[in-house]
Amino acid sequence: MNVRPDSGIWGALLNSCKIHGNVELAELALEKLIELEPEDAGNYVILSNMYAQSGKWDGVARLRELMIEKGIKKSTACSWIEVKNKVHSFLSGDVSHPKTDAIYAELRRLERLMRESGYVPDTGSVFHDVEEDEKSNQVCSHSERLAIAFGLISTLPGTRLLITKNLRICEDCHVAIKFISKITDREVTVRDVNRYHHFKDGVCSCGDYW
Structure with a gap:
C-alpha cells in the first residue's frame, strides 16, 4: 500500500479472515489492531470466535486471559x-x-417452523466448550431474537419490525x-453496530456480507 494501514484496514482484513476461515492471517491482523486500538474488545472477540469455530479452545482461553x-x-x-x-x-x-413466557413460546414455535424449512443452528458463535444442544439453546435466545419474538406477538400481522443492537449481529441470527x-x-430491519x-422474504439487503 502507498499509505500505512490504519485500524480500519486491519479491521477489514480481520473480518475478511473470519469469512474465509484464515486463522493465521487473523492472528496477524489482531496483533496489529492491538497496537492501534488495544481497548477494542470486538477485535479480540472476532478471533476468539474463529478459534471456537475451529475447536481451538486453547486459543479461546489465551485470548480470554489476554483480555483479563x-x-x-x-x-x-x-x-x-x-x-x-x-x-x-x-x-x-x-x-x-x-x-417472557409468551416470548419464549414464540421462539420455540419459530424454531420448529424454521427447522421444517431447513434451518440448522450455527453454534460457532458460542465460545464455551459445551454440548451442541446447549449451544443451540444459547444462540436461539440471543437478544435480537427475543426482541423480534416480542415484536411478532405484540404487533398486527404485516407490521414491519425495527430492531437496534449494540453489537454485530451473529451469523446464526442473521440466517435465522x-x-x-x-x-x-x-x-x-436490524440496525447493528x-x-x-x-x-424481506428470506433475503437480507447486505447480501450476507457485513
Whole structure:
C-alpha cells in the first residue's frame, strides 16, 4: 500500500479472515489492531470466535486471559424494539420481561417452523466448550431474537419490525432472521453496530456480507 494501514484496514482484513476461515492471517491482523486500538474488545472477540469455530479452545482461553490482563471486557449484547411508543430492551437469555413466557413460546414455535424449512443452528458463535444442544439453546435466545419474538406477538400481522443492537449481529441470527422474515411474511430491519440489515422474504439487503 502507498499509505500505512490504519485500524480500519486491519479491521477489514480481520473480518475478511473470519469469512474465509484464515486463522493465521487473523492472528496477524489482531496483533496489529492491538497496537492501534488495544481497548477494542470486538477485535479480540472476532478471533476468539474463529478459534471456537475451529475447536481451538486453547486459543479461546489465551485470548480470554489476554483480555483479563489488559482489563478489557466484552460489551453485553443488548437489543431494543419500540412498540406502541414504548422501548423494550433485551439481553441475551433475558427472562426479565413481563411477557417472557409468551416470548419464549414464540421462539420455540419459530424454531420448529424454521427447522421444517431447513434451518440448522450455527453454534460457532458460542465460545464455551459445551454440548451442541446447549449451544443451540444459547444462540436461539440471543437478544435480537427475543426482541423480534416480542415484536411478532405484540404487533398486527404485516407490521414491519425495527430492531437496534449494540453489537454485530451473529451469523446464526442473521440466517435465522432470514427464515423468520419468510415464515412470518414480515419485513424486519436490524440496525447493528456495523450497518442496517433489511430482511424481506428470506433475503437480507447486505447480501450476507457485513
